[in-house]
Amino acid sequence: MITRDNLLENKPLVIAGPCSASSREELLKTAYEVKKMGAQVFRAGLWKARTCPDSFQGVGDKGLKWLMEIKEKTGLLVTVEIQDSQQVDLVRDVSDILWVGSRNMQNFELLKKIGEDPRPVILKRGFISTIKEWLGAATYMGLDKVILCERGVRTGADAMRFTLDLNAMLVAKHDYGVPVIVDPSHTAGRRDMVGHLACAGIAAGADGIIVETSVDPEVEQVDRDQTISTEDFGILMNRIYKIYST
């Protein structure tokens, strides 16, 4: 079993993959590519939390065996978003790292259940959570296994989908001593801005990034406009490493 400390031995931690799994082939191709370019962890949503019930809700349980195949063939670690207490057991063999999304940041029953599990867990910040709420939620699961993820807050500023809040990331990291990664995809909402924001996060001191990436962004059913191609991911990796070493 991987621990949070193992995960962060070779920083920056890079997590890549599509927002939502759509087919075995796409997943496998994307996984091989991002592995080659330096990613350590593969991400792909199986059960998607969607604003409206008639939107695509993810491929569900059948994606579990696709991810298991990816783990075995590529050697990548895998992380899957958990939205319900019962899914914690369901992903036990597949998900090396658990992951709680923004909408469930204060789903305390889920947090308590994850608290019983030894795996490291990524906790995305809620849409406008305070530092106290974010750290409080982390404490429900255990501060020593949590990696916080800043993904943008909803504000009166209208430039992109969300405003990336590096100030909050810095406070979580420096004042509370918890590792923090940045999600540039959801804050951007547009592909051409993802790299700029990822680099900003790393320059500010993030311990890693989580980036929506696919060999073919145009086939994505969720978050298509903010998913970067594996080619662009490769270019980004190059710059990320350079900035990290400054």
Added chain:
Amino acid sequence: MITRDNLLENKPLVIAGPCSASSREELLKTAYEVKKMGAQVFRAGLWKARTCPDSFQGVGDKGLKWLMEIKEKTGLLVTVEIQDSQQVDLVRDVSDILWVGSRNMQNFELLKKIGEDPRPVILKRGFISTIKEWLGAATYMGLDKVILCERGVRTGADAMRFTLDLNAMLVAKHDYGVPVIVDPSHTAGRRDMVGHLACAGIAAGADGIIVETSVDPEVEQVDRDQTISTEDFGILMNRIYKIYST
């Protein structure tokens, strides 16, 4: 079984009671008082969603029989906040109206479970939800049984705990045709402002209010500073009815 339409036959709908149940005696006394002054529904939290795990987490299951006694003795309807799918069954005999809190507004697994239940449900708005997210969440449960509850949004404005967003309440009501009540307690965070904001909500067109009230606010373990006394509740009720009839 009460339906949403029955509930709204005598508007404004008034829901009152303490934030969190603390003792049988306090609950019963408060219930008799608010009933006498015109409330139709009694509220009291049993399992409290708290930002930090070491805060008081509510009296839990043992409060269920207290609420049952209140229903029988006072004739008030009862509403209890549900935070987990399993609690839906637990409150079946007690809670005439289900209720989803702000932190669970997009806990879609919970929403789907409640969607299978015929009871009316109050859906509090998330800390900074868009209209689309709020109505989307309601749709998961069934638009014909939901009563939306505006409780203030987190903004850059610093006057009180949250900014009461009557604009959003109006859009939900007029553009989407869903009944909406206002929670003046959480937005205020201070007792002396609760009445002013409740009256504003009714004047704007809210179908009702939900107000944290106790015979003895000083003994409250949660939200003490924003809980009004039953005396003040009585004064508020008087003005609410006058404004509603203008």
Added chain:
Amino acid sequence: MITRDNLLENKPLVIAGPCSASSREELLKTAYEVKKMGAQVFRAGLWKARTCPDSFQGVGDKGLKWLMEIKEKTGLLVTVEIQDSQQVDLVRDVSDILWVGSRNMQNFELLKKIGEDPRPVILKRGFISTIKEWLGAATYMGLDKVILCERGVRTGADAMRFTLDLNAMLVAKHDYGVPVIVDPSHTAGRRDMVGHLACAGIAAGADGIIVETSVDPEVEQVDRDQTISTEDFGILMNRIYKIYST
């Protein structure tokens, strides 16, 4: 000369008129109508602060004589927005009440100049000003002659143009003791919501309202969609007085 105390002798203070003056005829007709329905003060912008330089910038100085005619014929008081130190002298004969817009709330050179003038002044709140900034700006002019105006703040909430912040209005009024009026027009951005928000403001305790009104909203060059007709203004006045007396 009118003083602030005189102005507030017959509350609620009601200020009405078009966003921007367009013709003598429209102004005069509108003034007669709103006077008849109970307004005490007439408003009309002459120099308009517009986001982009190629938008209509107002009729300018020539509107001064139109407003003078209105004062004389209808007996209404007049208020004109001042955007520059030099305009303070320019409006001396016409504007019984000075008025500083949101964009100039912290234009301290302008505030100091107005501070030398004895007339009462309306100070609109900036787009996201804190209470301290709003009151600080008022102090530059003299707290005993200022009437604060809440007109909505820019937030992450997307329901209407701005979020009306009655919480801030209440703090300014109760914690600082300064009179406050509400502008329901700019926060709404849509005509059908203006009345609901005006009533909410009065129910919360506002000392008055300022409402964009015209005999013919469709001819307005600025803020057309949020300007109500004088017919609707009459209906609103009826309800406003009833709520104020509850």
Added chain:
Amino acid sequence: MITRDNLLENKPLVIAGPCSASSREELLKTAYEVKKMGAQVFRAGLWKARTCPDSFQGVGDKGLKWLMEIKEKTGLLVTVEIQDSQQVDLVRDVSDILWVGSRNMQNFELLKKIGEDPRPVILKRGFISTIKEWLGAATYMGLDKVILCERGVRTGADAMRFTLDLNAMLVAKHDYGVPVIVDPSHTAGRRDMVGHLACAGIAAGADGIIVETSVDPEVEQVDRDQTISTEDFGILMNRIYKIYST
């Protein structure tokens, strides 16, 4: 006379100096230090826009000769914030670059006056301006001579003084083609975070930074807690250049 294009020939553009001038000696020492470390432009406020009238309002006109001495002795360019139309003439000999602060971003009379002047101008973004408002304000002065400055927006997020909005900076730069610099000092409000945020801005693609710097931050009368020492400025410059070249 320096033009905007000349200024941006050697990017990143670095502007440093104290928030507010306090004495000739401190200014001169700070100027020599930041020049040595690579700054191209010296900043120091003379007339300070303060929230409350009883706060320190700056040294005023007497600082002009101090800045003139610095220009002559160090060869640095100078920029001074202008708060009123009349100050445009007052700083003509001293200020190579004009500068409009956040509170005056929509002081259109000031913008028009500056529009008649050929000098380049820094336009700080208002506390929660939209992209359209920011670019609209720039258009009043002339898009070809403006350098936009992102300095943080006021939001519901509570981590630091303001939330640095790199998303808006990126949209201004890429969608509108206007040069943009970042002010990490005002968004941070605390010295230890200034460097992290400055590096984030440069990594995201900013054309430069403006940083509050002093040989002795502890003597500063304004913004003391966010002013970095010239030693820390030197360390920051090293990293800024490395990141800029990645």
